[in-house]
Amino acid sequence: MRDLQQAQLEEDMVGSDAGRDDASIASASSPEPQTEPPTSPGPSRRERLRAPLATACFGRWFSRRRSKHKCQDVQRLVTKCKLEPSPAVQQRLPPPPVLSTTFVATAMFQIENLSAEHETQQSGAESNTGFSSAHAIQEAIHAGATCIGRTNTPETALGLIDPDDQRSNPAEQDGILGITASSAALVVAQQEADFALTTDHLSGARTSAACCGLYAYRPTRGTISMERVALIAGDLDAVGWICRTPDLLPRLGDAFNLPGGKSSKTELAKLILAQDLFGLWGDELTPACTATLIGCQKWAGDEVAPVSLLVYLRDSVPAAQPLMEADSAEQLMSAFGTAAGLIQQSEHVRCQSEQAGPNTSLQEAGSGIGEVDAESLEAAKQVQAELHRAMHAALSTNNGYLIIPTMPGPPIQRRQAVALCTDQHRGRMIDAARTAFAPDDDLEQFERRTFELSALATLSGVPQVTVPVRMPGHAVTSISILSLHKSDMRLLHLAAKLGPLIAEAAQDVAVAMAEEQAEYDDQHQASATGEGQQSRNASKAEKYKTAANEAFKAGDFDGAITGYSQAIQADPANPVYFSNRAMAYLKVMRFAEAKDDCDSALKLELNVKTLLRRGTSWLGLQEVDSARKDFKHVLSLEPNNRQARQELKALKESEAMFDSQDLHASNGAAEGLL
Template sequence: MPNDKILARSLGVLFGLGLAGIFILRRNLFRLTGGKDNGAFIEYFELLPPPPPPPPSAPHPLSGLTFAIKDIFDIEGFVTGFGNPDWASTHEPATRTAAAVKVLVEAGATCIGKLIMDELAYSIIGDNKHYGTPVNPAAPNRIPGGSSSGSGVAVAADLVDFSLGTDTAGSVRVPAAFCGILGFRPSHGAVSTVGVTPMAQSLDTVGCFARDPAILRQVGHILLQLPYMDVRQPRRFFIADDCFKISLIPTELSLGTVVKSIQKLLGRQVLQHINLGDYVARTVPSLKELQKEISDSNLGSLALLRTAMQILQRWEFKLNHEEWLTTVKPDLAPALAARTKLALETSSNLVPLLQKIKDETRYAISELLKNDSLLVMPTVPDIPPKLNTKAEALEVFRNKTLDLICVAGMSSCCQVTMPAGNHDGVPMAVSLLAKQGSDRFLLDTVLAIYSTVQEEDKVAADQPSIVSDGNSAAAELAKEKGNAAFKEKDYKKAVGFYTDAIRLNGNNATYYNNRAMAYLQLCSFSEAESDCTKALNLDKRSVKAYLRRGTAREFLGYYKEADEDFRQALIFEPTNKTASEALSRLKKLLYG
């Protein structure tokens, strides 16, 4: 529930005629009176559009649509909260309305309120220690993604037709993916950020969410303020194979429907496979210099690109907010406090190199995606983590996500994430990227293929998987290679081979069990838990799956669930020593 500071913000009433319409703050605040809004809203008001023009003039393009905004956008007369009550209490009401909000209201849409966000926009998880975590409508027991958490939830819960968020390092794309909706990050600089609290200006963008691709396109076109252009057909789709290998979701599930849809609409000839990491390594030479500066030879090119983005983000965040952080000393969540401490300790030494990397990346991706080409890649590496996942596990997940997110951030290109079916009852997402400045082309393409993707998803969901004898033999061979790599303690390589086996035959519990064991060795506990659950869906008497899932859950801090797994293992194997010892440990943790 909101605290007294939110209540004070919410009960003030402002009347005034603005450029776009009339501000009216509603007194019937649903969060305060117990109404259901999935915890997405922080305050309600109405920003009304101008009256419609008389016939025969066409109505405003967004007439009849409602939207809400992340609490990072200024509204004249209201305090912009930036996700933190100390920020709200130390800042005055805005004297202007953000340009992006104004243009949407002038186009006929009604803004109905402000939405919860992660503190200081410095997270992609979706939680907020002060205002709570909005409930993900698509997966209520999992995180909604952030930092535009309320923006994603409000659209997914059908509370508004569309919403505004900001995306610096995934803050639109991640919640859209986790909530099973569409999310648009425009090209850097394509949409005005006037009246938006800055996070890191080299990366900040104003993005939007919608359930309907036609609304996403319409809103996107208005935000972009571009002249009309004829719709162009894509000439090439590059499939980032290495990025889909990073993803823990089977490629045939997340990518299969998109590929089939493209083939159905445009033909097989437009598809081309690429190793994006290798391409970045070849075309962004300054990454090698960064590698020397940070003295880490183990990072691949995408991880290096992510590192460059993180350091640049820290530096610009420091420039924007150091004075406030050091003066006010705000109450921050532990993970954010650690992140801001790193930012405050960041020097400008590497900034010229980071800007050079950004320039090289922009040129490289623009060259790759010239002539109406698009890049297809996963938005996130896995389904959303469960609520109350340990901070350490979330940080690992965050870095893996940023390895994918950084491509658009460091190239300034535009990206749309769209739902691509479900995995274990949780939304999956795939992204399309276009070069910087090709936003209209990207939105037009998403609209053109979206309905076919959804049709293919339905067909795939209705069809049982069939494994041929050839695939079965190849899967066994891949499993044996995985076993050999595991014995050599090359656990990452083992995961790769077991993943190959699963792609060839996803109906074998042993493959998931083996990959789970390799994940445990890599301390990838969320992934191990997920694989054990899949193994148990296929073989409900698998003692190994219960033991390994119990181990993963114990490390993740899910002690009650771990206790249940080890007890189940003992039901099937009463003398199992591992389970007995684990239950003794958990008894102390659970009951003291």
């Protein structure tokens, strides 16, 4: 086994028998320089535990083997072969269900004498290349599947994103593919094979499938044999698969004789939707969460429970606290990712040491990766143990299944649109001016958060199925379903049921969102049209007012009234036109019309001039008390207003004169009576 792993690592560094180009080999054999650890004396325990993550996030702890494939020709992605099952596997009875499918295996699976296959075919000799192939490959062949070859992508890179990868994503244009299982995902997505056998640690099958809109499965730890499979991350490694259709999931489970039983087909289950994880890093996953909830409710009804998973895990995994910089949900997920990264780093170093031999240093083995100190590793394993217990407790209630996002959003774009403006109501880019490469910080953040989500199943050892969520008009996303240890068959049957229901719900949600957007666009367009018409009307009204003002100055008050009336008809929301027409009415002694126009103007805007004109109209109508009230109102707004003071003074003098005349008349009448 050690010889296989060493040979695989050498093949990745020197070049596969498919003949990679020199640039790819040079990139693969040149590990990135390692950042020196801090030298300041006396770092805190928290700083020591977080140091590996701070210096190189997850995959950047490990040497990147860049793949420079410029096309997606399957001949470049896969080394073809034809395998027969070994006699030992052929003799096993009873045989599992026949798959009648084709598959590829990734470069981590041993296929004995693969390079001699073409010579065997040309010479006409009988092929025996399958006799020493990986046990998982033999299991699939025994079930009736046909292995068409092995992918050529190097698998020693533990990162998620290769910015130099020029291959296009069939599910999301310009979207990332992942690294470790990207070729396998492309072969399946292009329908060159029905499924692919892959390995998975913190990336691999799950992330590459999620990026390409495919289904993927990571089993309960140890349930599928790792015999003749090269290890990258030791105990974190698992054999899984990628497939296009959900119905293939339980059929493959039967072929590999997975635990969990077949009675699960009719078994009721409790579906636990981690709603907080779907909204932890923004609202990009809101449509996928909605579609998932609707799809789950179609199958399980009231047995779907949206929960806040991170609140539960914060209380159940206290060992994560030393790895957190603050008490927050994001920091808790970061702690899980840090713990998984520390264990993965330690396991990778151990695997490299075992492959190189007990007396070989890490530098001589070509690892380029430092060992994890004992204290940090112990803290990480404590997090792993507590997370394992917490997940078991959460899932053991009513045979529960946990639903989480596979990635923090759609596969990030290697090239991103740079928008000039944004629709604030919908939060959508509406005017892309140019494109640019996605910033490295965005790529690293996406990679880190994806690993944090993957860490939940990787650390706890539970099985996980990824389910694509495709919505017309939206980028492809993915959700994952986790279940109890060794309940793999129940999980696979559940995913086969839920996959089509979620796909149907995603279509409905997309239609509903499109209708909502169309309604908003119609309203926005109507509003914009109305504003444009209003602007044109206002311009026309101003022309009428200008002409009316000229007529008023010339003493043509009837002409002024006509002009102001035309302005009011064009723009009835402007109080100035009503007030000006009221003044013209006053000039021709039409007090009632003047008063009505003042009322209309004051409803639109409180104005001192309009109050004065209405006061004058009241006087013309012999309504002295109403006139006095308006003039006093003017003084409450402008205490020094001269016209209001004069009008009130005149009213007071007139009242005093009338009172004096009334008194004199009454005295004369009294004298006459006497």
